[in-house]
Amino acid sequence: MSNSQAMATSFLGQLLTGTHNFGSSPTRAGATADSFKAALFLASGTRNAASTTYSVTDEVSGAGYTAGGIAVTNASAPSATNSSATAGVGYWTPSASLVYTTVTLATAFDAVMIYNSTQGDKTVSVHTFGSQTVTAGTFTLTMPTNDTAAALLRLATT
Amino acid sequence: MHITTTKGLMDTDLLECKEGNVDNDCECTDWVEYWLGGECVHRSVHVRLKTSPALFAEAAAFA
Numbered sequence: 001m002s003n004s005q006a007m008a009t010s011f012l013g014q015l016l017t018g019t020h021n022f023g024s025s026p027t028r029a030g031a032t033a034d035s036f037k038a039a040l041f042l043a044s045g046t047r048n049a050a051s052t053t054y055s056v057t058d059e060v061s062g063a064g065y066t067a068g069g070i071a072v073t074n075a076s077a078p079s080a081t082n083s084s085a086t087a088g089v090g091y092w093t094p095s096a097s098l099v100y101t102t103v104t105l106a107t108a109f110d111a112v113m114i115y116n117s118t119q120g121d122k123t124v125s126v127h128t129f130g131s132q133t134v135t136a137g138t139f140t141l142t143m144p145t146n147d148t149a150a151a152l153l154r155l156a157t158t
Numbered sequence: 159m160h161i162t163t164t165k166g167l168m169d170t171d172l173l174e175c176k177e178g179n180v181d182n183d184c185e186c187t188d189w190v191e192y193w194l195g196g197e198c199v200h201r202s203v204h205v206r207l208k209t210s211p212a213l214f215a216e217a218a219a220f221a
Binding site: 006132136137140149152153154156158 | 201207
């Protein structure tokens with residue numbers, strides 16, 4: 001046996017549940033999961049890794065769509081799986097598709113922002129897809145498989 | 159079958175249907191449009207995300 005330099009895989013999962021706090025904020029109000037939302041953004045927008053907080057700038061608008069987007073269904077807690085003695089993956093995926101029902105979004109959009117509506121609308125991630133419009137119809141965003149290779153959010157060590 | 163359109167609920171038998179799809183490394187997307195007299199009165203889209211880039215973390219080694 002020997003020691004191996006590694007970041008604990010359990011730590012990766014615990015990052016997704018707010019177990020560790022190396023700073024001084026935020027103070028968590030309780031032990032329940034935060035609420036997350038999903039907002040759609042115009043293809044002309046500039047949402048990216050530098051986006052820190054949800055704002056209405058560049059968000060889609062149109063009949064049937066409410067600014068701020070829709071609630072993300074979160075019925076499955078994050079998981080963490082070791083892939084070797086030195087590597088692993090912490091991961092999480094919403095437990096249901098994002099469905100925007102009977103909307104008209106006439107200006108092309110190509111991104112969805114997942115953000116934490118419990119913690120001051122702080123951005124979690126931005127996911128892009130081919131540019132779309134919707135006319136008096138439904139926009140459905142089905143999530144990838146919730147596993148180490150494809151989950152929507154993956155924190156990995158190699 | 160009736161669907162929502164820009165002109166209210168309409169019978170799809172009265173409309174021209176157009177469908178398409180995109181399948182690449184990131185997504186598999188299907189769309190359906192219904193047209194009436196050269197006007198698109200309904201468009202729905204279903205995007206299936208395949209994967210997202212992983213965020214990689216590393217434990218630093220002592221020199």
